[in-house]
Amino acid sequence: MPLALDIARAHLLGRRRQSLVAVLGVTLGVAFFIAMSAMMHGFQNYFRTQIVDSNPHIMITDEIRRPARQPLALLHPEAAVAVTRVLPRDPVRGIANAGAILDALGRMAGLAAAPTLRGQLILRRAGRDYAVAALGIDPVREARVTQLAGNLVAGSLDALTRQSNGVILGRALAVKMGAGLGDTITGVATTGASAALRVVGLFSTGIETQDLGQVYLQLAREQALENRPLVVNEIDIRLDDITRSVAMAKEIEGRFGFKAAPWEETYSRILAVFLLQNIIMTTVTGAILVVAGFGIFNVISTVVLEKARDIAIMRSIGLSRRVIVRIFVIEGALVGSVGTMLGWLVAMAMAAGIARIPAPGATDPNETMRVAQSVDLYVVASLIAMAAAIGAAWLPARRAARTDPLAVIRGAT
Amino acid sequence: MIAAIAARGLTRILPGPVPTVLVEEIDLDFAPGSFTAITGPSGSGKSSLLYLLGLLDRPSAGEVLVEGAPTAELDDDTRGDLRLERFGFVFQFHFLLPEFTVLDNVILPMRELGQLSAAAMRARGEALLASLDMAELARKLPGQLSGGQRQRTAIARALANDPRFILADEPTGALDTRNGRAVFAILRRLAEEGRTVIVVTHDETLAALTDRRVQLIDGRLAVDAPVQDR
Ligand SMILES: Nc1ncnc2c1ncn2[C@@H]1O[C@H](COP(=O)(O)OP(=O)(O)OP(=O)(O)O)[C@@H](O)[C@H]1O
Ligand SMILES: [Mg+2]
Numbered sequence: 001m002p003l004a005l006d007i008a009r010a011h012l013l014g015r016r017r018q019s020l021v022a023v024l025g026v027t028l029g030v031a032f033f034i035a036m037s038a039m040m041h042g043f044q045n046y047f048r049t050q051i052v053d054s055n056p057h058i059m060i061t062d063e064i065r066r067p068a069r070q071p072l073a074l075l076h077p078e079a080a081v082a083v084t085r086v087l088p089r090d091p092v093r094g095i096a097n098a099g100a101i102l103d104a105l106g107r108m109a110g111l112a113a114a115p116t117l118r119g120q121l122i123l124r125r126a127g128r129d130y131a132v133a134a135l136g137i138d139p140v141r142e143a144r145v146t147q148l149a150g151n152l153v154a155g156s157l158d159a160l161t162r163q164s165n166g167v168i169l170g171r172a173l174a175v176k177m178g179a180g181l182g183d184t185i186t187g188v189a190t191t192g193a194s195a196a197l198r199v200v201g202l203f204s205t206g207i208e209t210q211d212l213g214q215v216y217l218q219l220a221r222e223q224a225l226e227n228r229p230l231v232v233n234e235i236d237i238r239l240d241d242i243t244r245s246v247a248m249a250k251e252i253e254g255r256f257g258f259k260a261a262p263w264e265e266t267y268s269r270i271l272a273v274f275l276l277q278n279i280i281m282t283t284v285t286g287a288i289l290v291v292a293g294f295g296i297f298n299v300i301s302t303v304v305l306e307k308a309r310d311i312a313i314m315r316s317i318g319l320s321r322r323v324i325v326r327i328f329v330i331e332g333a334l335v336g337s338v339g340t341m342l343g344w345l346v347a348m349a350m351a352a353g354i355a356r357i358p359a360p361g362a363t364d365p366n367e368t369m370r371v372a373q374s375v376d377l378y379v380v381a382s383l384i385a386m387a388a389a390i391g392a393a394w395l396p397a398r399r400a401a402r403t404d405p406l407a408v409i410r411g412a413t
Numbered sequence: 414m415i416a417a418i419a420a421r422g423l424t425r426i427l428p429g430p431v432p433t434v435l436v437e438e439i440d441l442d443f444a445p446g447s448f449t450a451i452t453g454p455s456g457s458g459k460s461s462l463l464y465l466l467g468l469l470d471r472p473s474a475g476e477v478l479v480e481g482a483p484t485a486e487l488d489d490d491t492r493g494d495l496r497l498e499r500f501g502f503v504f505q506f507h508f509l510l511p512e513f514t515v516l517d518n519v520i521l522p523m524r525e526l527g528q529l530s531a532a533a534m535r536a537r538g539e540a541l542l543a544s545l546d547m548a549e550l551a552r553k554l555p556g557q558l559s560g561g562q563r564q565r566t567a568i569a570r571a572l573a574n575d576p577r578f579i580l581a582d583e584p585t586g587a588l589d590t591r592n593g594r595a596v597f598a599i600l601r602r603l604a605e606e607g608r609t610v611i612v613v614t615h616d617e618t619l620a621a622l623t624d625r626r627v628q629l630i631d632g633r634l635a636v637d638a639p640v641q642d643r
Contacts (some may be wrong), residue, residue, distance in 0.1 A: 006517075010512035011512070014511075065444075273452075274437040309508055310529050312509070313504075313508035316467075316469055316496065318497025318498075318500075319497075319525050320490050406470055407506060409464075
């Protein structure tokens, strides 16, 4: 064993209790850092996949964010023309040329698109009225873009394709209405138009507002009810490669003019909250590691004072200042690495424990807290812990190396 | 013959509001294999002179020559290397590392020098201890030893790297007469092996066991004479 390591080990073993406290400080810091981060990342990942899976990756809506090019600019394409204070045209409700846009989107690689027309509908059944949002969809395209097909608990999207006046209800709503597959319900739109709708499917998302307040019709049926033939007000897009959502949205908006929002934009507030959570969490658990650094500083400072004579004789024998610094930095590194490794074990245990806690508010009682332990977390925690440990050891180590050995030798004789 | 260690106009003044003169204008040559005692009253500068001769301290004026070579220009690391290879120090306090066994204390300088294999270091350490009648105590901790045994361990450590110069400051200060004489007998043997031995003592009877007596008074050289009655 190298001399410096040997001496460092002897010093720590000579102060067992204090060393142990310092080690446990690091252990605690590392364990909490990993376990808390894993829990939060688990939750955030879960949330993110939920968003990504159950929402369109890009949503084209009937808004125009950029004003059209002005005639003056069109007339002089090469000139430096600036027309200021131009407002976008008053939004025409609805994407009028949806068919052309869908065709164009259909020719783009790596995405699937589905149109939707949203409207209000009153469902009548057994003398009662139920106000719901009606979504007119293209069942074939819808299957490629949203989770609707997967959320069906009865019936099928094919049935909606075949049945021009078919309707798919949330199961909760169906129960409330006392309606089942094959039953007929009257739907009245705000235009006053009405239709006899036949239940061809039931879905359940677990999200109450949707299960109770949303129904699906054929796009053409909804357009007829709303009296807006050929109009849609939303095109949902699902991407093969989710990471391209921002770039693709930009391209689509540039090409068709309608607002195309990637899911990151739609959920930007939640993502911002996640970021803030992560910053706060890292700061707090990082603070634990800094406190652990105090523990290390404490034990090594004590050893430096206590071992003044040993340091003095080593220096007079001819050991350099560097060797003295090395001894105490190794002590910090030893405390840091033992603490870190114990921290890993505790973190694994904590993560396993957290993963067994039932998720609060989950519809499925078997659903537990999500924990995302990545190697990255362990690496980051270890790096912070080792930096804190070595930094905390460095200060007393430097002091030890600077003290004049002669002063100690004089004093001892 | 070139002196093993030589002092030339050696002066050490502690700076301060009232500067303290530790040693002043010392000129001394120590021949290889010589055995010298530095004596003098308490506070006369014996230890200060020894620290200068052992390159532990730097003079304010004058210089120390080691085997004819000047040392003033050497940086701390080089002086440290020189001490490690050529000097062995023994102080009044033993300065043994309390967590290390006697043997580990003895081989510590060898490990820092790093010229021998681990096995060779242990063998040499054990041989050194045996030559000081300490063979049985190699595995003991310093706390388990008597004062004389500790001091002999410190001597063994001073000899670890086979130094040419042994500098001892009151090595018998904490010992009784019998142990003190034993230490001086060891020092004599080392001188006979060809090492240059300089020992600080305020004990005139022990000083009489050396070959040459150098006396300091108030930091100045007062007497420098061979020991006669031997
Ligand atoms: N760090 C210091 N600060 C102030 N004075 C000092 C210091 N070191 C030594 N001295 C003084 O310098 C003088 C010489 O000290 P030194 O230790 O060399 O004497 P000594 O001959 O070894 O004494 P002793 O026999 O008591 O060991 C003494 O008067 C001492 O008080
Ligand atoms: Mg002295």
